[in-house]
Amino acid sequence: MQVPGILKTIVNGPIIPAVRTIQDFKHAMMHTAAPGVIVLFGDINTISSLLEQAKQYKKRLILHLDLLEGIGRDKAGINFLARQGVSAVITTKTQIGRMAHEDGMIVIQRLFLMDSEAVRTGINAARTLKPDAIEILPGTVSSNIIKKLVAEVGLPLLAGGLVQTEEEVLTALRNGVYSVSTSKRELWNFVVPEEK
Secondary structure, three states, X not given: OOOOHHHHHOOOOOEEEEEOOHHHHHHHHXXXXXXXXXXXXXXXXXXXXXXXXXXHOOOEEEEEHHHOEOOOOOHHHXXXXXXXXXXXXEEOOHHHHHHHHHOOOEEEEEEEOOOHHHHHHHHHHHHHHOOOEEEEEOOOOOHHHHHHHHHHHOOOEEEEOOXXXXXXXXXXXXXXXXXXXXXXXXXXXXXXXXXX
8 A cells, every 4th residue: 555645654564563672773773674663662761872873774763652751742842842953743632743743744643543432532533633644552453444534634644552463563554554554563664465
């Protein structure tokens, strides 16, 4: 599936590596072809070092703002990250996403789809924020929900959380997801098999 517009700078295949530790970060830098890596750890003291290492490997970091420590969840904090060179973020918070957009960042809105009310709330939040993409969790959500989200918000969907196998990645892609984020190293270099 063709990756739309600005997302091409962070997604070029079925997997976006998501890293929780510095060891995973280094592995993703050295051993994956993905142009973007989701960072699920870090703080104000480590951001510049992580960005510098990513630059050396010609990768872009996608920082999960809700998990980043020591940075205020306000305009000054977002502006600080933009000045450091952060170009893409993930957040569950509409207001933070809006501020990041204003600072020129790619914004991925993370939605936890636990029930039909969460789907309805997520659709409304996405309409309000107008992010560049939506990441849905869990990544194994049904095709009907994915189709509903695509029809309602018309944004590219990423999926993450609880995806453990290549078959689950393929199912998510078949259901209409552009790419799957995962912290499972075994999936980081997965390539969709060519159809016969």
